[in-house]
Amino acid sequence: MTELYTTRRRFMLASLAFSGLAVTGTSFLRATAAWANTGDNEDLTHFARLLFPHDGVADAVYAEAMAGVLSGFEANPETAGFLDRAEAALNAQQDEAWFDVDEAAQISAIKNIQDEAFFAAILGALRGSFYYHPAVWEHINYPGSSKEHGGYLHRGFDDISWLPESN
């Protein structure tokens, strides 16, 4: 694999720790509130949806996941301002605002910035905060923690019944 790929993976994994923790942290709640109140982050919310598209997941969930990314980034001087840079880089690619062009053009604008370090950082952190979000888990029927239910020993760990052959 290329160096770039390895580096990006490292970042994604490293960002897991803080993005996962941010879900329970108070700074996350504050950032979420701030984000939700301003109402002018719809472009970045839409950006999040294009990165990890799930039709059944509400905008509010994407907004919250992005707020998690923001709070994590602001706490770190190396990443502070990354979201602004992404927004600026998307808007700079056409005369209108990125949010106002059609989806195909939006996607190709994202492709044009996908090799940037800030993009890799955002993608990695968003992957963590979005795919750890309880509403996303609910949407995909992923129940999360199981130890308090005694695991799946008596709850279907081997209940598959549609397989054509059994041995």
Next chain:
Amino acid sequence: MAKQYELNDDSVIVVIGSGAGGATVANELAQKGIDVVCLEAGSRLTLADVVNHPATMDAKMGWHDKRIGNFLWVCKTVGGTTMRWSGITPRFQEHEFAARSTYGQIDAGTTLIDWPITFKEIEPYYVKAEDKMGVSGTHGIPASAETNNYKVFKAAAKRVGYKDVNSNRSAINPVARNGRPGCQQISFCHSGCAIGAKWSTLYTEVPAAEATGHFELRANAMALRVNHDETGKATGVVYKDSDGVTHEQKARAVCVAGNVVETARILLNSESSLFPHGLGNSSGQVGQNYMRHTFGVALAVMPKPVNFHRGARQTGVVYDEQGHNPERGFAGGYQLQAIAVEPWNVSATIGGWGPENSVFIENYTSLAGLFITGEDPPEAKNRISLHSTERDANGLPVPVIEYRNHANTNAMREHAIDSSRQMYESLGATEFWGGDAPVGCHNMGVARMSADPKDGVTNRWGQAHDIPNLFVSDGSLFSSSGGGNPTLTIVALAIRQAEHIAERMAQKEL
């Protein structure tokens, strides 16, 4: 009963690291009445600390010290990466101990050698290791229960004509054994087993060693370097405690088991006027020949629900491709092993963004998955070195990890992905993804055993060629990588090494 030793007690053997290699060699020595101090950089968790939330557990037990280069998903905690591992425990095959003779030298870049020991010599220790770890399908232990994901895997394997597939060889208790319960299929094995069904040295080797009265575990003790005297014998280990205070524990002998990168760093960082290139490094081989296996993952969206999140993360192996069969276009062989991961990890494994990625999470409950592990030839340029200027929070030179897949490794992965695709498509998979998984779970080489001291760092007992009372006790010892997961072999070598140390002590040679 846990003992405490004086810092200036030079009768003890100091073991660095409490993971698979370190805790095993320490416990085996303590069982023989030999006094051991184990220095462990991480803290000591209890089962009550284990929650089913991977990010939270990574913060509690992951290794987060600064490193440059390829990522390794390893742990800093009592128990080391046995807290995170999946428990699959195949033996290496006979020909894999004779890699150079069997494969030849693949090209100018590879540095294959034969192991200085044969399968026959390690076999009795495999038997002991399987008993110790409770490997399913051995020692009267039943096969592991067949999870949904394994059932798909097995049916798919049979469809494409594979024959050698079973759910044995997992160091997770299928039923209660040795004071530990049977697996409840809680399914967060990679974040610590909340009930201790999976073998981890935190609650097996460490307390067993403590019960002998010949063992002290010092948690939160980060080893910095190994000291030696003017004759070149190791005399003690310098470490930093949780308050940042530096101490030296004197030692009769030292066993290093920090999981490859740290093992190499400790040896390289222990340079002196006598050993200007680091301890045990007169051959220049310390840090070289770093191997990670041919790694890969395949994920498929099946036509109906699988619910692979229910049940142990890994159960079951296809062995049909593990032989050396050069007509396939590569040397060595691989295994396919059923694996399941959390939603975030599905997305991270596939990488990228957009519907090509999210379709797999959208269909999470219909996913089936497998993991590829295969032989990875050693190369001198795949190595661990120390950064010339950068220092970490402990003042240690930051390790630089340089690893690239060899063409043989890439060819093997492609073959394995092709096999995986055929497997899942034979059952009607609607989406398939297969690719590299560059996460550094299986780490080997860097202080390898060699018959000729010029070719490696340690001899057939894992004893440094240069320094008779310095031992390496982790995967760094591997002369070549084999194809299967490494830990059973690490544990077997550690048991064998402890026997050797005890014999040398009895002969007054240590």
